Amino acid sequence: MRNLFKIAIRNLLRYKRRTLMTASLITIGVVFVLAYISIAGSFKNMMVAQITDSSLGHLQVHRKGYMAAVESLPLNMNLKPRPYKILEDTLKSQPEVEAYSPRIRFGGMFSNFVETTSIRLNGVYPDREFKTTPLLPTRIIKGEKHLNRGEILVPELLSVGMGVKPGDAIVIVTTNKDGSVNGKQFKVSGILESAQGPGGRDGYINFEDAMEVLRMEEVEVSEVAIRIKDFSQESAFTKKLIGLLGKELNQKGKPIFDVHSWEKLSPFYNIAQMIDVMSIFVKVMLVAIVLISIMNVMIMAVYERVREIGTIAAIGTLPKKILAMFVIEGFSLGVLGVVIGNLIGLSIIFVLNLSGITFDFGRQTGLILRATIAPLDVVIISGIVILISVLASLQPAWKASRMEPIKALRHV
Amino acid sequence: MSLVIAKDITKNYQIGEVVIPAIRGLSFEIEPAAFVSFIGPSGSGKTTLLNLVGCLDKPTDGHLTVAGADVSTFTQKKGAGFRGEHIGFIFQDFNLLPVLTVYENIEYPLIMVQNVPAPERRERIQRLLDAVGMLDQKDKYPDQISGGQKQRVAIARALVTHPKLVLADEPTANLDSKTAHTVIDLMKKMKNELKTTFIFSTHDTKIVGEAEIIYVLEDGQLVSRNVQGGNNNA
């Protein structure tokens, strides 16, 4: 084996320029893929985090049918105390759950005593909401980073349009589910920057204030946003929760709850998926580059060395040894490209992180790009390239091993 | 028993519709430790015959036995194994592997063809390097030595596996006549020392005199058999 490698490597060194060119082609491919995957992957993760941590949460649970009517924020589709109790008990016993936050969502009129406009509001328990969507406090661009009873966080667009600022008094008027109108005065505690995704342009008030303005006699919940400890377990936990809550049926035998992961709730999921598809596409390109360049070089190598192949076959080298000799040559070439490619690619990622490149997403500006790549990704990409190198040399190597010695020896 | 037994062997080449008879009914026997030459004009069938005896090709007809094995039964793999075990080859163009040193070229069959343990390998190569007078050149690459030196290395490579038979198709055709003589002398010396059978072809009448048995080929047929000392049994 050592000797097969010795011969393969000497043969690679024999055509230094060609070896170098092929190896650099593979190197460039590997570097490109590593850079692409790390940047695109980090971009995606950051965007997802922005969306889930700003307003959405990782998962949401509603009463069955609520999401179908969500545009009108129906008040007659809330979870009543009994089902909400079931839901709370379930969530409390799940070790994966970091925090959850019940919300009352409703629409109403927003008046600054001069003008009136419509507004969508979330009634929340601020400490629980802040734990479930930890980026929410950072979205408060003016005013206080809290939300006491009688206070309201006003979306930025509305504050601009209506000319309100922290400290101002405003009135919220709304219709409850029975159709009676009620109003309540609030103090603007802060202005809330818009966030991507549904609910990103909603205002926030206290849960109890929401109950009061809606004249609710008992606790009703429109949705429960959930944050889990390990986001990578999100889809597993979603499945688990669907399984657990799916067992809960109403009197008519229909399920009570509806569980949605962030993917179902945010249109950004499609972009995230596109990024994943692009990553696969880029990997396929890499495979093609490696396949073509290694195959090309190995076909050349076999053609140039027909007489040598004839010689070693004549003196008794078994076909499988000849096959191995050329496959190992392709393998070594692939390894060379991968090693250099990894070194350069990882250095580029390192430098990218040092230089702290920033970018904007939606209305969020100055996000710092953290290019990261999982060691497993590096291993998989390297493995693919080496595997393809071996596969690409198989055909030429097989041809070499099948050569008839006399024909090969006569070759000029 | 004879090392090579050929009975009425023929070899035809087929190019499209045309059949070219290269060997037409040859019968001969070669004894162990013989020093045999096939001589004949260009196209007389020397290379074809040596390829048959070397188990690189199969006769179209007739029986050919080499070292007790019927050549016509060989598959590609079996043929390679048999050659690696019993036959050494010396080529007109030397055919050393350019990426290996002199030492490594001689070592090649011991590693890649046979499986000889390292200490014995070293000893055999050392002895042969000495015998062919290439000890001081052992770390050079083929493109750093002369043609005569290359052929001496090739002789060492052919002998290192202790074959029963060494075949050399025009081993001196690319050498000047002085070097050609030293190469043939070396082959003879090795034959005497190791009792290996040497069969070589040539159309050079000056060196053919070195052979102990000379077969003359013409048009794929044997026209004479000369044993050194003047016997003519054709």
Ligand SMILES: Nc1ncnc2c1ncn2[C@@H]1O[C@H](COP(=O)(O)OP(=O)(O)OP(=O)(O)O)[C@@H](O)[C@H]1O
């Ligand atoms: N592969 C082949 N296909 C067709 N015809 C061939 C082939 N090899 C040899 N021949 C023919 O067979 C005959 C014998 O050729 P061979 O090469 O054995 O002669 P030779 O004695 O070795 O000649 P030279 O001294 O030129 O090497 C010639 O007529 C040649 O043209």
Ligand SMILES: [Mg+2]
């Ligand atoms: Mg010839």
